[in-house]
Amino acid sequence: PRWVYLFGADRTDGDAGMKTLLGGKGANLAEMANLGLPVPPGFTISTDVCTAYYEAGRKLPESLTPQVDEALETIGRIVGAKFGDTDNPLLVSVRSGARASMPGMMDTILNLGLNDETVEGLVRRSGDRRFAYDSYRRFIQMYADIVLGVDHGVFEDILETFKNLNSMQLDTELTADDWLEIIESYKAAIADAIDRPFPQDTGEQLWGAISAVFGSWQNARAKTYRFLHGIPDDWGTAVNVQAMVFGNMGETSATGVAFTRNPSTGVKEIFGEFLVNAQGEDVVAGIRTPQHLTEAARIEAGSNQPSLEALTPGMFAELVAVFDKLETRYRDMQDIEFTIQDGKLWMLQTRSGKRTLEAALRIAVEMAEEGLISREEAVMRVNAADLDQLLHPTIDPDSEKNVLTNGLPASPGAAVGEIVFHAEDAEAAKAKGIDVILVRVETSPEDIHGMHAAAGILTARGGMTSHAAVVARGMGRPCVSGASALQIDARARTLKIGSTLLKEGDVITIDGSTGQVLHGRVKMRQPEMSGNFGTLMSWADEFRRLGVRANADTPRDAEQSRIFGADGIGLCRTEHMFFEADRILAMREMICAEDEEGRRAALDRILPMQRGDFEQLFETMAGLPITIRLLDPPLHEFLPHEGSELTSVAEALDISVEKLRARVRELSEFNPMLGFRGCRIAIRYPEITEMQARAVFEAAIAAGKKTGAPVKPEIMIPLVIYRREFDILADVIRGIAREVEAEHGVSLDYEIGTMVELPRCALKADEIAAGEEGAAFFSFGTNDLTQTCLGLSRDDGGPILQTYTSAGILEMDPFVSIDVSGVGELVQIGTERGRRVKPDLKIGICGEHAGDEASIRFFHEAGLDYVSCSPYRLPVARLAAAQAAL
Numbered sequence: 001p002r003w004v005y006l007f008g009a010d011r012t013d014g015d016a017g018m019k020t021l022l023g024g025k026g027a028n029l030a031e032m033a034n035l036g037l038p039v040p041p042g043f044t045i046s047t048d049v050c051t052a053y054y055e056a057g058r059k060l061p062e063s064l065t066p067q068v069d070e071a072l073e074t075i076g077r078i079v080g081a082k083f084g085d086t087d088n089p090l091l092v093s094v095r096s097g098a099r100a101s102m103p104g105m106m107d108t109i110l111n112l113g114l115n116d117e118t119v120e121g122l123v124r125r126s127g128d129r130r131f132a133y134d135s136y137r138r139f140i141q142m143y144a145d146i147v148l149g150v151d152h153g154v155f156e157d158i159l160e161t162f163k164n165l166n167s168m169q170l171d172t173e174l175t176a177d178d179w180l181e182i183i184e185s186y187k188a189a190i191a192d193a194i195d196r197p198f199p200q201d202t203g204e205q206l207w208g209a210i211s212a213v214f215g216s217w218q219n220a221r222a223k224t225y226r227f228l229h230g231i232p233d234d235w236g237t238a239v240n241v242q243a244m245v246f247g248n249m250g251e252t253s254a255t256g257v258a259f260t261r262n263p264s265t266g267v268k269e270i271f272g273e274f275l276v277n278a279q280g281e282d283v284v285a286g287i288r289t290p291q292h293l294t295e296a297a298r299i300e301a302g303s304n305q306p307s308l309e310a311l312t313p314g315m316f317a318e319l320v321a322v323f324d325k326l327e328t329r330y331r332d333m334q335d336i337e338f339t340i341q342d343g344k345l346w347m348l349q350t351r352s353g354k355r356t357l358e359a360a361l362r363i364a365v366e367m368a369e370e371g372l373i374s375r376e377e378a379v380m381r382v383n384a385a386d387l388d389q390l391l392h393p394t395i396d397p398d399s400e401k402n403v404l405t406n407g408l409p410a411s412p413g414a415a416v417g418e419i420v421f422h423a424e425d426a427e428a429a430k431a432k433g434i435d436v437i438l439v440r441v442e443t444s445p446e447d448i449h450g451m452h453a454a455a456g457i458l459t460a461r462g463g464m465t466s467h468a469a470v471v472a473r474g475m476g477r478p479c480v481s482g483a484s485a486l487q488i489d490a491r492a493r494t495l496k497i498g499s500t501l502l503k504e505g506d507v508i509t510i511d512g513s514t515g516q517v518l519h520g521r522v523k524m525r526q527p528e529m530s531g532n533f534g535t536l537m538s539w540a541d542e543f544r545r546l547g548v549r550a551n552a553d554t555p556r557d558a559e560q561s562r563i564f565g566a567d568g569i570g571l572c573r574t575e576h577m578f579f580e581a582d583r584i585l586a587m588r589e590m591i592c593a594e595d596e597e598g599r600r601a602a603l604d605r606i607l608p609m610q611r612g613d614f615e616q617l618f619e620t621m622a623g624l625p626i627t628i629r630l631l632d633p634p635l636h637e638f639l640p641h642e643g644s645e646l647t648s649v650a651e652a653l654d655i656s657v658e659k660l661r662a663r664v665r666e667l668s669e670f671n672p673m674l675g676f677r678g679c680r681i682a683i684r685y686p687e688i689t690e691m692q693a694r695a696v697f698e699a700a701i702a703a704g705k706k707t708g709a710p711v712k713p714e715i716m717i718p719l720v721i722y723r724r725e726f727d728i729l730a731d732v733i734r735g736i737a738r739e740v741e742a743e744h745g746v747s748l749d750y751e752i753g754t755m756v757e758l759p760r761c762a763l764k765a766d767e768i769a770a771g772e773e774g775a776a777f778f779s780f781g782t783n784d785l786t787q788t789c790l791g792l793s794r795d796d797g798g799p800i801l802q803t804y805t806s807a808g809i810l811e812m813d814p815f816v817s818i819d820v821s822g823v824g825e826l827v828q829i830g831t832e833r834g835r836r837v838k839p840d841l842k843i844g845i846c847g848e849h850a851g852d853e854a855s856i857r858f859f860h861e862a863g864l865d866y867v868s869c870s871p872y873r874l875p876v877a878r879l880a881a882a883q884a885a886l
């Protein structure tokens with residue numbers, strides 16, 4: 001079989017399309033040679049050899065030897081040298097190169113082929129002793145470290161000691177004889193460490209290096225890296241053997257790295273550095289301060305070392321032409337390595353460069369505008385999940401940081417504020433214009449108003465899907481959860497972290513993107529909606545089929561969702577409207593009322609508040625569709641539980657504490673998530689639905705008049721499993737609609753649909769949607785659907801998920817990324833059965849999954865009409881939806 005592929009020789013066997021066989025580095029070296037660029041000749045030993053090597057129990061195939069020998073001869077002929085020749089030695093580099101760039105693999109060995117005799121040949125040929133010995137000592141050091149396993153610290157110590165003894169600072173101060181002395185010390189140290197001398201046989205050196213590259217594919221570091229990045233074990237690596245060129249041949253030689261555009265800003269400018277008289281990775285190793293490639297960059301950095309542009313304009317122009325050629329060929333920003341040997345340019349590597357999000361956006365948009373790529377490609381080039389970074393304030397990376405402890409990065413963004421321990425205090429502070437961080441052991445629905453008022457939330461307990469985390473993400477509040485080192489004494493209003501004692505009012509900073517809790521006020525960067533971001537999002541909107549709506553409960557959320565480009569509101573949870581201080585009392589009154597009459601009296605007080613909320617919401621959304629969900633949580637969530645609060649609430653309600661306590665006891669459930677909630681409450685107390693429907697309709701009429709844009713509310717009934725439930729409540733809503741129509745002399749346009757959040761609902765979707773009177777739309781509530789399909793509590797499931805992840809049962813948190821094969825099948829069944837009876841049934845999804853890339857791909861494929869996510873996930877969802885469609 002063929003194992004070896006030439007490049008830059010009389011012929012080049014590979015090209016950029018052959019990454020699987022040749023690895024990324026090898027394929028791109030071949031491509032550069034094909035483009036006619038100056039590439040030192042070499043050959044790639046293919047990834048097939050890696051596979052064969054492991055199949056044979058770490059043995060290289062015998063037929064590889066003649067192929068390598070022949071290729072070496074060819075290269076030698078071209079550069080006019082011979083491998084192992086004492087008079088005119090060919091030197092090579094041995095470079096690993098997997099399909100995907102993979103740190104953790106064997107490093108590159110340079111100057112291979114040098115020994116005590118060939119180095120003298122190099123001395124004679126180059127006429128430069130210092131250069132020859134410098135090259136040799138570099139080789140010994142790299143080879144010993146990488147192939148022989150001698151710790152590189154040994155060599156650093158020898159060199160340091162030598163420099164200290166001779167009062168030297170820089171490597172460049174060492175003379176040829178100095179290096180010769182160092183070489184002897186290196187060799188002695190190696191013989192000492194491995195009990196045999198440094199290999200003088202150049203063939204042994206080469207095969208040792210090749211085997212070491214293949215062997216490094218299975219070293220612990222490489223395996224871990226593959227595991228973390230999902231790179232399959234059976235890909236294997238290739239090995240590149242390439243004639244050396246020397247950047248360390250004196251003042252007319254240099255080595256450098258460059259990006260064809262600025263990788264941190266994306267600006268179309270050459271961004272790079274070089275070092276005169278240096279080799280390989282000296283530039284990145286920080287041995288000396290490198291010089292800038294362009295004059296502009298030199299001036300900006302205020303450096304007094306000349307740029308390449310000023311130093312050798314001809315060479316610079318040649319380099320620029322090469323960069324242009326590479327960008328045009330690869331149609332992407334390139335990360336390039338080059339070397340100048342005695343005034344001649346050599347290209348050593350090119351690949352698509354890593355970049356910041358800001359740069360990714362700018363490069364994608366500008367390349368599309370330049371006509372280099374299509375808009376579709378531009379949309380595909382940006383990682384949707386990364387957009388999250390743009391939508392929240394972040395900690396200024398240059399600021400000083402004093403990390404107190406770490407928790408989970410539960411909701412991205414950073415926040416600074418004074419510590420408060422109670423939701424009420426957060427609200428009070430907010431009213432005074434003070435930013436606060438709400439610090440709780442954990443949060444509950446009663447804390448929502450405080451969470452809303454806080455700049456950030458910090459909890460000692462709870463995972464990534466805890467109440468605090470989910471609500472915070474929904475609100476776009478930064479949150480660090482599960483910071484177990486926090487010792488909170490809410491009564492004393494103190495917080496202890498290790499030996500640090502903090503009081504209410506002390507300032508802390510939290511970083512919800514990393515989970516860090518920091519002392520004091522750390523500098524922030526505000527999110528920017530830059531022009532390129534907006535442009536790319538508008539292109540994404542052209543390509544996506546899936547609608548993207550927002551989960552928005554308040555006019556503020558609605559405004560935010562319009563800024564982030566929502567097509568409408570897919571979920572307005574009405575209960576959140578009741579947690580504000582002045583409203584919860586009316587709600588509690590309703591819950592504690594003796595009879596229907598009492599309930600109605602309380603509901604009458606709630607009606608105008610609710611109507612007002614809806615009116616604002618409708619106005620903000622100006623005619624865009626809005627789905628409003630009827631009251632969902634169990635009633636006890638609205639009642640106080642702690643003793644002190646019971647007293648004050650009883651007083652406010654003008655009932656006895658005993659009576660209130662009795663009501664709390666009566667409503668408390670062992671398993672509230674499967675309890676008296678959703679439409680079950682409304683079936684029991686239809687007057688609640690009457691009030692909510694009236695509020696919706698009256699608000700729709702008022703807002704429609706004000707804005708001139710007719711409002712078509714979509715009323716959604718939660719937790720339905722039987723058609724009969726749906727019918728009972730739909731009748732109530734229609735009855736109210738008729739009343740309102742009569743009162744106002746108008747005709748209302750509205751739809752009644754259901755949330756699909758229990759398996760039975762998905763299974764009976766056809767029954768529930770059938771006929772004129774059946775559900776007009778579905779919205780999959782995938783949080784509850786996951787919880788009930790898996791029988792796994794979202795609130796208590798953390799430890800189980802952890803166990804299952806480490807046992808290899810689960811790969812992903814099913815509350816974050818949808819369980820495609822299980823819960824996903826319920827979504828498919830519900831969609832298919834619903835549309836069987838009602839082909840135009842509108843179907844959306846409104847769980848946490850609506851903001852997750854992988855889940856969005858699934859929802860697109862399942863044929864849903866829209867996803868509805870938190871306002872702060874909208875740009876991510878818009879881009880992911882476009883990428884799913886392309």
Ligand code: ADP
Nearest residue numbers: 093095108242243244245280281337339348349
């Ligand atoms: P990495 O993947 O870590 O970048 P490389 O194989 O690219 O490793 O090599 C490391 C350094 O050695 C780079 O600076 C590269 O340009 C340089 N290098 C590799 N091969 C040669 C060669 N044949 N001649 C001169 N320099 C080389």
Ligand code: MG
Nearest residue numbers: 106107108281
């Ligand atoms: Mg490297």
Ligand code: MG
Nearest residue numbers: 025337348349
């Ligand atoms: Mg490289």
